[in-house]
Amino acid sequence: MSETELLLWVRGPALQIATAIFLLGIVVRIVEILMLGRKKNLAEARGSAVAGGLRTMFSRSIPDRGTLQRSMFNVVAGYVFHIGFFVVLFLFAPHILLFQDVTGVSWPALPTPVVDATAVVTMIALLAVLVHRLLNPVMRFLSRFQDYLVWLVTILPVVTGYLAFHRVDVVPPPTLIVVHILSVELLMVIFPFTKLMHAFTLFMARYYNGAIAGYKGVNS
């Protein structure tokens, strides 16, 4: 397969396959979780479960003082790479064109040099969390193969995108674009079957926690 054919394949059929697996997997898992249902709470409600649930979905995004004191590094590095990843993914002009083409919705891009710098910061933060995971005895003990796998598929699109944008001539630049798109498709394909699902289940878990507390009339 020539470079051109590869590029057409990753932009077309491969993206279709990845999108199908990504969305199908996510929807199956979310519907499954929702259908598990909750046991009927026979106790009298002392507050609104819905209000508590919705509040907690957002309030948990702000780290409490205890967590911050205990694991300052995790919180800061975690926030930096998450925000960085979102900025690079959603605010880079060529990416917005992709979303516009698929969804019809468009939004303003950040200036490319800002996105470029953000990509560097994101890569540094991702490397830092890996080093931390390897050096911290507890973290290393708790880490399984999947933790390293999801780290790899997260950093790959950022690294390959950075190389493709700067056209670092390790391989011909069009091949870099192919590798970049493939790395994103890899991320999409393994997403529903790994911890990466937290991007969606996180809010469901927060809602349930908040709803339980809200029903009891306490803050969560």
Add this chain to the structure above:
Amino acid sequence: MSKDETLGAALRRQGISRRGFLKFCAATASMMALPPAMVPAIAAALEKARRPSVIWLSFQECTGCTESLTRSHSPTVEGLIFDTISLDYHHTLQAAAGTAAEAAREAAMEENFGEYILVVDGSIPLGNPGFSTIAGISNQSMLLDTAKGAAAIISVGTCAAYGGIPHASPNPTGAVSVSDLIKDKPIINVPGCPPIPMVITGVLAHFLTFGAIPELDELGRPKAFYGKSIHDRCYRRPFYDKGLFAETFDDEGAKKGWCLYKLGCKGPTTYNACATTKWNEGTSFPIEAGHPCLGCSEPDFWDGGGFYKALSMPTEDIARTAVYAVGAGAAAGVALGAMSRAKKKRAEKAHKKVTIDDLEKGG
């Protein structure tokens, strides 16, 4: 002009000064990325070169490649070099027609067997030999026959090099490139729709000077001309790097000459010399004229997902895939959820409570 006349003599006869000739040699050397020390070697080789016999076969093509080469500008040194080869067969340019034309081709092949240069423009249809014929001979058999005695083959234009427009989906004629059919001869691909005139004269000059084909990339293109992408040599590149894009063909960005990426420019994935050599005696090139690069020197450029679709956009309908995937996912999720509920119910039913009696019996 006799066949034995050298290039140098022919050029002098046509009023080209020694200075003009050396200027051309120097330009060719720098264009081909050869050291300046090579200029005298090029000059000496070209000076002495006998006019090589060139047979030009035109298959499924639009004559744009020939137009590009012949009508590019008023005679220049390059043009004269081109005139000075012995173009023994070219059915658009030659005076002879019909049987006489074919006789000229056969005579040239016989006289210069193993030494002539075969230039091909246009793709070759394999679907049916009758789709494209010359003097009743199918393109395929004429190519195979003429290639036998060729020293080298130059595939001019994207159709000859990679199949080009006739090869575009759904490829009704079963069009293929020269390199799909010929495997035992050196083939130089000079793609473009059409290719830059300077590129073909450069390739010919290289062949005459060194008696060998220039260094080629993996797609068979001379690296000297196709070594860098349009994007990497584009004068609008700083705008890309800053994220300043023209959104339409007549907005402020377009007027200010910003990057044409969003309008579908294929410069980042296209290898050609347009951005440096330019067209019409170095006047301009498509991007300079305000139009995105179509990627015409790349294989399958016609099927690249649309000329005005940005490179980062998908080439298939992803929205439809997404709708199907979400629908199928919801259905599968409900089915799986129902199965686990049923399982839970069965477990509840099968559950037997342990009584005090049971425990006492067991003890």
